[in-house]
Amino acid sequence: MNTNTxxxxxxxxTPVTVLADPARNADNxxxxxxxxxxxxxxxxxxxxxxxxxxxxxxxxxxDRLYEAQLDALARVRDASASSDMVIVLxxxxxxxxxxxxxxxxxxxxxxxxxxxxxxxxxxxxKPFEDMFIPGCRIPADFDCVxxxxxxxxxxxxxxEDEAAGLKIGVEIGDDMQRPAPAAADLIANGADIICNTxxxxxxxxxxxxxxxxxxxxxxxxxAGYIFASAGIGxxxxxxxxxxxxVIADQGDILIESDRYQTENHITxxxxxxASIAYVRSHRxxxxxxxxxxxxxxxxxxxxxxxxxxxxxxxxxxxxALPFIPQGQAQRDERCxxxxxxxxxxxxxxxxxxxxxxxxxxxxxxxxxxxxxxVCAKAMELLGRPASxxxxxxxxxxxxxxxxxHNALTLMRKLGxxxxxxxxxxxxxxxxxxxxxxxxxRDVTYENSQARERTQILMDIANDEGGFVVGTGDxxxxxxxxxTYNGDHIAMYNVNCDIPKTLIRxxxxxxMEKIEGDDxxxxxxxxxxxxxxxxxxxxxDESGNIAQKTEDSIGPYELHDFFIYHxxxxxxxxxxxxxxxxxxxxxxxxxxxxxKYLAVFYRRFFSQQFKRNCVPDGPKxxxxxxxxxxxxxxxxxxxxGAWLEAFDHE
Numbered sequence: 001m002n003t004n005t006x007x008x009x010x011x012x013x014t015p016v017t018v019l020a021d022p023a024r025n026a027d028n029x030x031x032x033x034x035x036x037x038x039x040x041x042x043x044x045x046x047x048x049x050x051x052x053x054x055x056x057x058x059x060x061x062x063d064r065l066y067e068a069q070l071d072a073l074a075r076v077r078d079a080s081a082s083s084d085m086v087i088v089l090x091x092x093x094x095x096x097x098x099x100x101x102x103x104x105x106x107x108x109x110x111x112x113x114x115x116x117x118x119x120x121x122x123x124x125x126k127p128f129e130d131m132f133i134p135g136c137r138i139p140a141d142f143d144c145v146x147x148x149x150x151x152x153x154x155x156x157x158x159x160e161d162e163a164a165g166l167k168i169g170v171e172i173g174d175d176m177q178r179p180a181p182a183a184a185d186l187i188a189n190g191a192d193i194i195c196n197t198x199x200x201x202x203x204x205x206x207x208x209x210x211x212x213x214x215x216x217x218x219x220x221x222x223a224g225y226i227f228a229s230a231g232i233g234x235x236x237x238x239x240x241x242x243x244x245x246v247i248a249d250q251g252d253i254l255i256e257s258d259r260y261q262t263e264n265h266i267t268x269x270x271x272x273x274a275s276i277a278y279v280r281s282h283r284x285x286x287x288x289x290x291x292x293x294x295x296x297x298x299x300x301x302x303x304x305x306x307x308x309x310x311x312x313x314x315x316x317x318x319x320a321l322p323f324i325p326q327g328q329a330q331r332d333e334r335c336x337x338x339x340x341x342x343x344x345x346x347x348x349x350x351x352x353x354x355x356x357x358x359x360x361x362x363x364x365x366x367x368x369x370x371x372x373x374v375c376a377k378a379m380e381l382l383g384r385p386a387s388x389x390x391x392x393x394x395x396x397x398x399x400x401x402x403x404x405h406n407a408l409t410l411m412r413k414l415g416x417x418x419x420x421x422x423x424x425x426x427x428x429x430x431x432x433x434x435x436x437x438x439x440x441r442d443v444t445y446e447n448s449q450a451r452e453r454t455q456i457l458m459d460i461a462n463d464e465g466g467f468v469v470g471t472g473d474x475x476x477x478x479x480x481x482x483t484y485n486g487d488h489i490a491m492y493n494v495n496c497d498i499p500k501t502l503i504r505x506x507x508x509x510x511m512e513k514i515e516g517d518d519x520x521x522x523x524x525x526x527x528x529x530x531x532x533x534x535x536x537x538x539x540d541e542s543g544n545i546a547q548k549t550e551d552s553i554g555p556y557e558l559h560d561f562f563i564y565h566x567x568x569x570x571x572x573x574x575x576x577x578x579x580x581x582x583x584x585x586x587x588x589x590x591x592x593x594x595k596y597l598a599v600f601y602r603r604f605f606s607q608q609f610k611r612n613c614v615p616d617g618p619k620x621x622x623x624x625x626x627x628x629x630x631x632x633x634x635x636x637x638x639x640g641a642w643l644e645a646f647d648h649e
Contacts, residue, residue, distance in 0.1 A: 006274025006575055008042040008166060008307050009315065010193070010226050012245035012257065013266040015046065017233030019053040020065055022072035026051065028264050029089065030079045036266060037083050042306040044266070045195045046089035047230040047243075048173050049101065051076075054199040055235035060092055060099060060131055073104065073111075074148060081109030084306045086159065088170055088226075090197040095145045095154065098133040103170045103197045105159055105300070113153040113300045114145065117172035118182040143298070156182075156297040158191050161305045166273050168302075169194050187221040189297045192273045194223060199230035202242040202259065211246060211253055219251030222279045224271035232262055247271070250279060254316055270308065270316040278570030310578065318583040321557060322564040323502045323621070335509035338502070338620055339374065342494045345618035346378040346469065349492050357466030359457050361487075362393045362411055363535065364403030367495055369410060369527050370507050371471040374494045376414045386415030390464060394456060396423045396449045398535035400545055406526050413520045419460075423452045446536035450486030457490075467491035470615055475500035475556055477614065477625050478563045479600070480607020481549065487534075488610050496617030497624050499563065500556040504528060532556065553603070554596030558588065562600045567623045567631065573597060573645035598646045605639035 013036070015028035029046060036044045048054050051069045059065050073091055080087055087106040092099060093114055101117040116135030138155055145154045159168045169186030171194060183194045200210060210227070218225045224247075231243020242259030247269045254269040308314060325331045350358060358375055362368045375389040391411040395404055411418040427448050428438060436444050457468045470490025472482050474497055482488040495503065511524040530545070537547040550556060561580055565571045571579065576597060581590045612627045612635055624630035 005308050005310055005312075005578055007270040007272055007314065007316070008164075008193075008305060009040050009268060009270050010224070010247060011036050011039070011041045011044040011266045011268050012226050012228040012247055013044055013046050013264075014228060014231040014243035014245060014257070014261070015050060015264045016262070017047075017050065017053045017230060019233060019235060020056050020059055022051045022065070022068040025053070026072035026075045029076055032264050032266050033076070033079055033083070033085070033087065037085060039266075039268065040306065040308065040312070041085055041266075041268065043086045043088070043168065043193070043195065043226065045197060045226045045228040046087070047228050048090035048103075048197045048199040049092060050090045050197070050230065052092065053234055054090075054230050054241070055237075055239075058131070066092065066094060070148075077106055077109060077111055077148075080106050084108060084303055086168065086302060086305055088195040088197060090172065090199075092132070093145065093147075093154075096139075096142055099131055100135065101132040101172060103172055103195070105157075105168075105170060107305075108303050111147060111150075111152050112159060112302065113157045114147070115157055115170040115172070116155070118156070153298065153300050156185070157300050158186060158189055158297055159300045159302050161302045163304055164273075164307060165277060166193070166305055167191050167299075171196050173198050173200075183217065184221070185297060187223055192224060192276045193271055194225050196225065196227045198227055199234070199241060200227075200244060201239040202244070207242070207244050207256075207259065210244065211256065214246050214248045215251050215253055218248045222250055222276055222283065224249045224273065224276060226271075232260065250276065268315045270314050272569065274575065275569035275571070279568070310574070314579075314582055318579055320561060320583045320587070321501050323499045323560055323623075324505055331505060332509055335502075335506045338498065338506055339377070339510065341618055341620055342374045343377045343381055346374055346492065346494050347381050349467075349616075350378060350382060353467060355466045357388050357390050357417070357461070357464040358469050359390045359392065359461045359464065359466055360469045360471065361453055361457050362391050362407045363399075364393075364405075364407035364410070364527060365530065365532065365535075366500075366503050366507060366527060367473050367476075368407075368471040369524070370498075370503050370510075371469055371494050372410065372414065372416070373507070373510055375469055376416070387417045389414075389416045390419065390460060390466070391416035392419045392421060392457060392460065394421050394423045394453045396427065396453075396536070397445075398449075398533070398537050398539065398545075398547060400535065400539045401543055402526070403530060403535060403545075406523055406530070409519065409523045410527070413517065413523065421456055423449060423456070427452050441537055446534070447483045447486060449536050450483035450534070454483075454486045454489060461491070469494060470617070471495055473498050473500050473503055474623070474625065475560055475563065477611055479553060479559060479603045480610050481534075481553060481603075482610065484610055488614070490615045493615045493617035496614065496626070497620035499560045500532070501560045554599055555588075558584070558593065558596050559600055562597060564623060566600075566604075567625075573601070573642055577645070594646065598643060601639045601642045605637055605642075608633050608637065609635040 013032045018024040051072045088103055091104050093102045103115045105112045118135040143155050144151050167190050169191030171182045214225050227246040229244045230241040234241040244259050245257040245267045247254045249271045257267040325334050379388050393407040431438050461468050468490045470493030473495045476482050511521055514521050532549045533545045533547050540546040580593045611625050
């Protein structure tokens with residue numbers, strides 16, 4: 001089994017600064033490093049010029065301060081000798097008759113390299129660093145310096161742990177804000193994680209702007225980012241520094257520190273560098289950027305960087321429902337936007353096909369409910385009568401009274417052309433025709449009902465001059481939980497890109513916005529409370545749903561988690577079990593997760609033939625299984641390589 005978790009624990013540290021006192025600053029830095037080593041950190045980033053303080057002004061020119069800083073740097077270097085952590089901290093360097101604002105990269109008692117701040121200061125930082133020469137002016141042949149009797153690489157560098165496949169870039173302060181940022185060049189040269197030793201001034205709204213800028217940058221560059229900023233102890237004569245630290249991974253802000261802390265502090269999370277490599281491999285434009293990357297950035301080798309061992313608990317928090325935004329406002333906005341996309345997509349297809357009617361089968365379940373709500377709003381958007389939606393409920397052997405009445409109420413309240421067609425007699429006739437016993441409740445018994453319903457809808461569509469709107473969702477498509485040439489097919493599917501866990505929230509959001517129709521709200525709530533079922537097997541003795549989908553294939557919340565991290569992050573079975581066990585701690589144990597992950601792989605691979613011939617439908621999010629340019633996979637692909645992780649069970 002592959003035990004490489006693909007994560008690295010990182011820390012963004014802000015020590016209490018004592019201006020112009022490198023010895024005391026080194027004390028604080030070493031205290032944090034000892035704690036970080038006990039906490040298992042692999043990379044720790046400190047603020048800009050943290051050995052002296054960033055606001056020393058003309059004191060930077062003083063020999064006494066410079067020499068004291070070198071003594072402090074040597075102490076930090078020596079303190080790192082027993083650790084495999086990578087330490088990135090800000091310092092000043094005299095070299096070639098110039099004074100440079102630098103970041104030192106230290107590991108295992110050795111200074112691996114020195115990276116200068118590349119550009120001239122931005123206007124808001126000029127009072128603090130006009131004295132430093134920008135690194136972009138370094139002569140091409142000035143590629144190393146002598147420090148503590150050793151030659152140290154100097155200039156534009158990346159730092160690589162080749163064994164782990166991890167590459168680190170370093171920038172300083174505000175370089176990321178520029179039209180041609182240093183970080184972009186580092187990314188183009190393959191850096192997975194950018195370490196920024198910063199000293200960001202706190203202005204009204206600045207922390208939010210910084211957070212958004214980092215999220216946007218890491219999303220566009222498929223990268224991790226560690227930003228550590230100067231805090232308490234810096235001069236407040238002309239600015240205030242809050243010690244704002246941010247750790248991000250591919251557009252997600254994993255964690256940020258509280259500002260204005262009065263003690264040494266460090267903020268941790270884990271960056272998934274294995275996922276970064278996977279996502280970049282999908283971006284052909286990223287590979288193109290690397291092909292034209294500047295050649296002046298040199299690579300420096302690192303010793304193996306400490307990464308979490310298999311089974312070690314992560315500090316990073318994974319959302320057990322990754323398709324669903326965690327904040328209420330964000331969730332509402334996402335649901336509104338999804339519904340609007342669905343409605344406009346369907347309206348466009350209605351106009352293009354000159355459809356007189358649209359047809360939809362209503363079961364009283366979540367998927368068909370959302371699709372019917374979309375149909376109703378599409379007709380409203382087009383200024384057409386609600387009755388141009390023909391909604392058909394087709395009770396069969398497994399239909400319960402509750403779902404039947406919910407379906408009828410929903411169709412009538414939305415003003416649809418409501419029709420009821422029982423499939424029981426026609427399916428029994430079909431059983432006789434093919435010689436199948438009704439007592440044999442096998443897959444033929446179930447699928448015959450699904451195909452009969454689809455035939456009815458297709459034939460009414462022909463009769464009415466319209467088309468059939470599909471109701472199947474992303475989760476069902478991934479698992480193949482649909483009947484081939486039954487509910488698997490339609491002429492346009494508005495739900496195709498929405499996972500089951502998210503559909504529930506979109507329907508709930510629609511319900512919240514209803515005004516003046518309590519019956520419709522009550523009906524939608526009943527539908528939300530109904531167990532997920534295809535209702536193809538008879539009810540139990542009490543008339544309740546007996547065939548519950550999640551009893552057969554496992555919880556949809558697990559499967560949606562598997563879908564998200566398999567498609568978006570390319571997680572291996574081992575990594576997926578590792579992450580899911582932590583995301584669902586307290587809900588499902590590892591044995592349960594392993595059981596249904598194996599179910600997921602078997603179904604995901606074996607059911608690709610259904611996904612290779614699905615109807616059109618609108619793409620909603622970044623994860624889509626449409627064979628038309630979204631997710632290509634042969635129907636003949638085997639799951640053996642993925643199921644090897646379960647061979648010992």
